[in-house]
Amino acid sequence: MLYEKLNYVLAIAEERNLTRAAKRLFISQPTLTLYLNRLEAELGVKLFDRSKTPIGLTEAGNYYIGEMKKIYASEQLLRNDIKFIANPSQTLIVGIGQVRGHHWLPMILPTFCSIYPQVNVQVVQSTEQYLGQALHTHHMDLAFGALPASVSDLEVVELMHEKLFLAAHRKYGLIPSADRKQYSADNPYQISHTKLDGLPFIIPQVNNGLYDSYEKIVLNNEIHPSRTISVNNLNTGLELALKGLGVQLLSGSILQCDQNKRDFSEILDFCILEDMPQTRKCVAAYNGDSVKLKLILDFIRIVQNEVLPNCNYITVDS
Template sequence: MEYKQFKYVLKIAELGNLTKAAEELYITQPSLSHYIARVEEEMGTQLFDRSTNPLTLTPAGEHYCETARMILKLDAKLRKDVSDIAENKVGTLLLGMSHARAAYFLPYIFPPFLERYPRMEIRTKEQRSSLLEEYVAQGSCDLAVMPLPLSGKYTLKAESVMKEELLLVSGKALPHHVREDGRPYVNFEVLNGQQFTLLHPGHGVRMALDAIFMEHEVHPGHVFETTSNEVAYRLSTAGVGIAIVPESTILLSAAVERPYMYSLTERGLFWHIAAVYRDENYLTEPQRYLIELMKTQFMRAEHRQQGDGTVA
């Protein structure tokens, strides 16, 4: 789409002189005169009053130029929009994560992401981990942020963006030891027979803890189930059982009473939070940037944590 006729008419209107306009347009004056005469014939009216010096626009010419400017402006916008879409600078990124993780992650990653991609829209789907895997596999989410390991039901790629400690929270003191850095910790045998507040099956923390309890032969007493780490944390601080929650939950949630907090074993118990996607070859530039942004932002949190224990 060139719109030469608009550019030619606008240039003559700007300069008021055919010869000068022809020079700036890099064509001969007779060619330009012939071109304008043909445009006027197509329009059925004169666009320029040739009795004046410099040339002036007729009322029809004024309207023609006003419309021509609008069309050229829309054309420029169209070209930029198509170019931005082709370069993945415009569009929608569908991001899946749990509600609690969204509360922790999004304030850190949204501002720098939108500063770099102001015309990108991020839409979140906040669901438990088992559903997020399905969403990514089916294409309902471009990326999901969730704990490892994955279930193995789908062929997905995962990149760790954060290592986070799982802490035991109790409303009462438990038999414990103290590490050299001063942090108290409990061993798994202390957990046997304890009343727990745990997330429902299917949630990331619950799947991880079920595997840990089986590996270390932990047999909880009564278990109260909830859908929220925050609820589990606040109940434990009120003295209703004990909870094992991610450190981010503690940072975001208000305790009912000041709780006792312990690492699990001297090394601590950690899990990896990962960005999960279908195929690296289909990651767009904004999606790749978001993953790298998460790695950068949450590296500080990882450095604050102690120990090397990892959820198996």
């Protein structure tokens, strides 16, 4: 097929010299030249302009390489799907955030593995942004989280809405001392945005799904942090907030996953602003044409039946 020796064309394009490309491919230059001549004759176009030194891709050649890469990737997906159909003891690749995965996976996998003992599970714990990209490139079968809007063209199952609130050490005095006993993460105290202006913040990194919510809050309310500490792991951020290093935007999943089951209300004030988003949607997303569809749907059902009933700080979509 035309893409059987795509690596030949790629080597020529990258080396821009037939001799160097042949050496890289461990073949002779005449052999490589003969292959290129035959390919161009078969296509009826010139892929390379060999009248110049170094040689370069023509417009047709550049287009050819781009399309052949797509075809090659599709072929690899087809091969993987066929192998899975012939031998179901393959691998289900599941994406989930670090915090959510830490809490959810011990509840999901015992049941899933008892139903499908022959199926391997590969867990990828990363940012929601990466999970969305991996679904589109078919490097992942199923992903959970507050995924980006770009997954809307896939199959999406809405699971729940988890609470959002601001947490700050009591030393910042966001809640009056006399009122503190009335408020908690379950019942956060509403404050004016002016109380936050000029305070230090602990923020998620840009590729974290919670960053968009943080950015909207500070921009819409004209809040100017005196300093920011950017963290990749929001559990780390929570520990910093407990040390009084700044105000942190939290989702319910972060408190849910505290291994020590601490009473944070003894140290932290939990607050909301009048116009801030007070929940964020958590979904499961997957490709509807996947040959692993039964595995995917059963995995989601386990989440709905065994995980969500054991989560706090959420409302479950019916």
